[in-house]
Amino acid sequence: MKALRVGVMGYGTVGRGVVRMLLDHADLLEARTGCAVTLRYIADHNTESDRGVVLPETVTLLNDAHKMIESEDVDVICELIGGTGIAKTLVLKALQQGKHVVTANKALIATHGNELIAAADASGVELMFEASTAGTIPIIKSLREALAGNEIREIYGILNGTCNYILTEMREKGLPFETVLADAQQKGYAEADPTFDVDGIDAAHKLTILASIAFGMPLSFDAVSVEGIRHVSAVDIAWATEMGYRIKLLGIAKRCDGKVQLRVQPVLVEEESMLGAVEGVFNAVFVNSDFAGSTMYYGRGAGEEPTASAVVSDLIDIARNVQAGAKMPRIYPLGQPTAQLSMPTMCPVEEMRDAYYLRLSVLDRPGVLADITAILKEHRVSIDAIVQKERSPVEHVPLVIVTHEVTERQILDTVAAIEKMDSVSDKPRMIRIEDLGVA
């Protein structure tokens, strides 16, 4: 029987999950791949901590990853260190040494992936990263294989479980962002420094990867327009709920008018839509493509076992290639050879078109509404709905407007004009409304 000898680099949460899965399910993996998938090495700077896993004698625990990479008796390295420092150096070295690499590292792939793919190409090895994007969900496999005969039109992804958990809790409990974030940190759903998650950077890394595969473009993290959820207020969530919407942080990749737009933003989606139903720490990716139409993929975006499952799925693909004697890479990391990737024209943010939710704080006086609608008309922004519930002769009250589809340029100009009105206090709040275009 052929064998695939595995080295795990980084023995933290995900590393532990992969180690456990390889040990617990060794028989199952052999039955399903026809190849012995055997753990040989684990490398971590900490070789002392008890991870609660009994390692068999056939597994060597090292504190020097270089030794593992240089070893003759390892075929594939799982990089589960994270970050773009030492992880990059080690992955590059492994590829150059002719080892296949499987990684869960979204930041590494999104920001250094082009260089790493070139190294994998040069060595004729697989570089796989299913676990990097939407955790256990096989979205990379689905785009790269199941939907590969389609032209992909749009991707909408709930790609960050921390943000989705926070937004769900804010809605269900009516609490402000800071309170829910603190709670999420205590429960281990958010990092001590939550920047990567709540500012949308993590979701943007993942969107970068999905967009490259979907649109055949090089990895282009800098092309993503990014906005996080810090400014989403409990008030806006309550309004959205009342109007039949949910607020979700979405990663959006779209083709429109021959251009590509990539953005991460909190948006309103219909409560009754499939993405509207995705709550808590779960992730989901909704894809529109020309033949398959609307498809969606749902599951846990993080965690020891779900992430391990995705890492191991990549190992299974490689093991099946080994068993079948296939020339590798059998599938290119971005779904097609690097030479065929090309950078599309990007759509500037201000040209992107959407409907908008606007929340103003206005004085409840005669003529104010007329002035506001006049400004909207002047900027050719047409109104889908307008709601004012509270009345007060002396205080500012919220006025919510839902517009038809307009460009961001139009809405920014409109809001700037409204902001100058004496009867308007505070900065108007604007959130895009995404029509998921189920087809």
Added chain:
Amino acid sequence: MKALRVGVMGYGTVGRGVVRMLLDHADLLEARTGCAVTLRYIADHNTESDRGVVLPETVTLLNDAHKMIESEDVDVICELIGGTGIAKTLVLKALQQGKHVVTANKALIATHGNELIAAADASGVELMFEASTAGTIPIIKSLREALAGNEIREIYGILNGTCNYILTEMREKGLPFETVLADAQQKGYAEADPTFDVDGIDAAHKLTILASIAFGMPLSFDAVSVEGIRHVSAVDIAWATEMGYRIKLLGIAKRCDGKVQLRVQPVLVEEESMLGAVEGVFNAVFVNSDFAGSTMYYGRGAGEEPTASAVVSDLIDIARNVQAGAKMPRIYPLGQPTAQLSMPTMCPVEEMRDAYYLRLSVLDRPGVLADITAILKEHRVSIDAIVQKERSPVEHVPLVIVTHEVTERQILDTVAAIEKMDSVSDKPRMIRIEDLGVA
């Protein structure tokens, strides 16, 4: 460049979709597989009808499928005829001739798959059938590849779009089954003879296939307990809705206590669950597995283009095998070699445990409720909720009971005892309540 030469057998709706996709996206397929995927033959008994597709000179339209199968210049046959008659003969012949086969035919695979897989094994060719189950959704690929490192615990599938459309319409419009069925037939969502769909047979074919891959068992259509949706009434749908449930026809495959249960049944699922959100002609498959946890896959279950996308995804996998010079089958049709499949102990229907919705028609008289609850107690059926809304001194009124988890044996005995009461008219209606066990 290597090539995969394709023959399409059956030029109906799905055949037309596959032909269009291969012609429209020839460049894209070549870019993504590194292999020229070229349509060579189409075979259909009707070569005269205009399908609105302009065929290039390189494609030969035949009315004799045998000629295509025997041809030296075709590598893979797409069987899109349907049924288990001529389709079986032709697929078997193609496999014996050493051609790969891709089919969308669920009935064929569910009822003759073991024989066909043996023929494919003997010839060393691929037999693939992604399009057979849940249309465009890559559920077979996901089970066979993405989740292959997991032990699968449970599958819950909305596998029949016709039934889901009918149930959705009944709920939204408050109409009876027959009315909605007639409307669905007129719209082309239901066949003139709707038996296969509404009696659950089509869903059972699909469940058979999913269960084999998930549980490593031979295809065992006869092991599925099947109940359709003809007896689902608008009244039950209204009650379910009021209690926060949706009624869905689910294909259910579960492991419990070392046994496997396979059934197709209308069941109540929570309105807020992911499957509860799947409406109209869409399909979805929810999978619980040990490492990945809960995952779900959603998309169109039928239609020219969605089904074509699934057929072409199988062609893409084969083309990538050809390009990589892989020994085939690279992945066995049921996810592991036939010799390793084994039949589990099946759980008899009467031993299956679930909560139940019961709707009785009772006289609103003193003592009736006490008598009913006494019968429930006697059969050790504990009550989660009990609702009687209407009051009438003379007529029978509905009484709805939701039980805790019990065996089907218990509930059948209970209902038989209740039915004998003088104060109960009509046959009590019972529907299982599925706890989807999100984890």
